[in-house]
Amino acid sequence: MERLAADLRAVVDEVSPGTPVHLLAHDWGSTQAWHAVTHGALDGRVASFTSISGPAREHVAAFYRRARRRDRLRQALASWYMLLFRAPVLPELGWRSGLIGAVMSRRAGVPRPRTADAVRGLELYRENIGGPVGAPVRTDVPVQVLAPADDPFVTPALQTQIAPYVDDLRVRTVPGGHWLPRERPDVVARCVRELAAHVDGAAETPSLRRARAVAKGVGRWVGRVVVVTGAGSGIGRAVAHAFGRRGALVVAADLNLATAQETAFETGGLAYEVDVSDGAAMAAFADRVAAEAGVPDVVVNNAGIAVSGPFADTGVEDWEAILDVNLWGVIHGCRLFGAQLREHGEGGHIVNVASAAAFTPVAGLPAYCTTKSAVLMLSECLRAELAGQGIGVTALCPAFVPTDIVSSARMVGVDESTASEQRRSANALILRRNYPLSKVAERVVRAVERDVALAPVTPEAHVALALSRLTPGLLRAAARIGQ
Ligand SMILES: NC(=O)c1ccc[n+]([C@@H]2O[C@H](COP(=O)([O-])OP(=O)(O)OC[C@H]3O[C@@H](n4cnc5c(N)ncnc54)[C@H](O)[C@@H]3O)[C@@H](O)[C@H]2O)c1
Structure with a gap:
């Protein structure tokens, strides 16, 4: 380690004799860089350090002493190859025969290393693992850890539980495997650029701020950005309240700015006025969110309206109105924020609020049911497309919950007095049922945390979903009730 650290010092002095450097290191390079940063070799020479999948040896030792048993066990299983690499003769045979290369490249998905390099690399394991190491050494160098979520060798827990040893720490768990710099060089470069610019005097970007909050480890949602x-x-x-209470920064958007402002005030978040059915307005909104709050972690496409009445009385304008909000609103949200999440490369989640109406046909509600069914299918398809990028998609399917949706619904095919009577009796029914909104919101948080594809809310929604799958004929018969 001392010799590797001295090598690194020589390189730093050569490339940047006058000014400290921004250091980016991966795997053994990162373990070596940690040593150089914390044991004097690079004192005063490092402006920032970004570490990927290569913890300090002292951090590893402390992790095995202090981490939760589950985390330790998971890491021990991931480190199986280390025992092999430290054995005499066997690993050389393994590399020369091509066996280890085949196994490792299958697990990590990268080309095999050259045999000579791999054999020489074994000395890293033999010299530097297993011997006595001291306690972790504190550093005041600004550090950023990019922990690939699916690293099969170095688990995120091992890399990220280092807050006690780093004064100025940022942590990002990034979708990807051990070879993140190969898989997402753009994301790695952006993260390093952000930290380097900030250390050199630029303002802290929202995503850096979030990474700093995450490093403190005070709950999963602190510092996360949630758009609703x-x-x-x-x-x-x-939903805004549920995420706000957990420390997330809520971006509350609504057609009605005053009510969005109330929500923002209550949650300590930001308010925006936007019509979700207006593609250009949504594009401007998404740009503003990225600039002012940061690329979101969660987007809840919730805005919706209702149109009630038979198909024969539902005019083109009625169809356009509901399709524009309930379907196009969700499409715009998925397109614009989905693109941001993909490019940002740090994962995320999209929740599309559909309804139990998505799988429950109802005579007299064709327009609403159609839009919700479309939202459900859109969510399923999108989920499949985004799965590989660490972005989850949930379709939320509540049945009846007490909100303003009935009062503001368009009732077609009836005069105004019948419409108010219909609204009154529907509201009375929903109020009698009185399913708590807070429970709907908790369901949303849980669905995101567990990455659930389809989340029915209320027992009725669960029953309807089961019936739609087991005995759709029964639901078809029920759909005709009241006709
Ligand atoms: N309440 C229920 O029983 C129930 C059941 C299943 C699904 N849902 C769905 O839940 C979602 C939320 O509805 P809710 O019940 O809370 O109703 P709500 O009327 O209380 O809230 C809807 C909010 O969306 C806003 N909005 C409407 N059109 C908009 C637009 N074009 N752009 C931006 N904002 C707009 C409204 O101003 C309102 O603040 C809807 O998608 C609805 O279909 C509701």
Whole structure:
């Protein structure tokens, strides 16, 4: 380690004799860089250090002493190859025969190393693992850890539980495997650029701020950005509260700015006025969110309206109105924020608020049911597309919950007095049921945390979903009730 650290010092002095450097290191390179940063070899020479999949040896030792048993066990299983690499003769045979190369490249998905390099690399393991190491040495160098979520060799827990030893730490768990610098060089470069610019005097970007909050380890949602459309009322407002209470920065968006502002005030978040059905307005909104709050971690496409009445009475304008909000609103949200999440490369989650109406046909509700069914299928397809990028998609399917949706619904095919009577009796029914909005919101948080594809809410929604799969004929018969 001392010789490797001295080598690194020589390189730093050569490339940047006058000014400290921004150091980016991966795997053994990172373990070696940690040593150089914390044991004097690079004192005063490092402006920032970004570490990927290569913890300090002292951090590893402390991890095996202090981490939760589950985390330790997972890491021990991931480190199986280390025992092999430290054995005499066998690993050389393994590399020369091509066996280890085949196994490792299958697990990590990268080309095999050259045999000579691999054989020489064994000395790293023999010299530097297993001997006595001291306690972790504190550093005041600004550090950023990029922990690949699916690293089969170095688990995120091992890399990230180092807050006690680093004064100025940022942690990002990034979708990807051990060879993240190969898989997502753009993401790695952006993260390093952000930290380097900040250390050199630029403002802290929202995503750096979030990484600093995450490093403190005070709950999963602290510092995360959650966008909620239709956040001025009902389900949207309750969802905003649930994430806000957990420390997330809530971006409350609504057609009605005043109600969005109330939600933002209550949650300590930001308010935006936007019509989700307007593609250009949504594009401007998404750009503003990225600039002012940062690329979101969670997007809840919730804004929606209802149109009630028979198909024969539902005019083209009625169809356009509901399709524009309930379907296009969700499409715009998925397109614009989905693109941001993909490019950002740090994962995320999209929740599309559909309804139990998505799988429950109802005579007299064709327009609403159609939009919700479309949202459900859109969510399923998108989920399949985004799975490889660490972005989850959930379709939320509540049944009846007490909100303003019925009061503001368009009732077609009836005069105004019948419409108000219909609204009154529907509201009375929903109020009698009185399913708590806070429970809907908790369901959303849980669905995101567990990456659930389809989340029915309320027992009725669960029953309807089961019936739609087991005995759709029964639901078809029930759909005709009241006709
Ligand atoms: N309440 C229920 O029983 C129920 C059941 C299943 C699904 N849902 C769905 O939940 C979602 C939220 O509805 P809710 O019940 O909370 O109703 P709500 O009327 O209380 O809230 C809807 C919010 O969306 C906003 N909004 C409407 N059109 C918008 C637009 N074009 N752009 C931006 N914001 C707009 C409204 O201003 C309002 O603040 C909807 O998608 C709805 O279909 C509701």
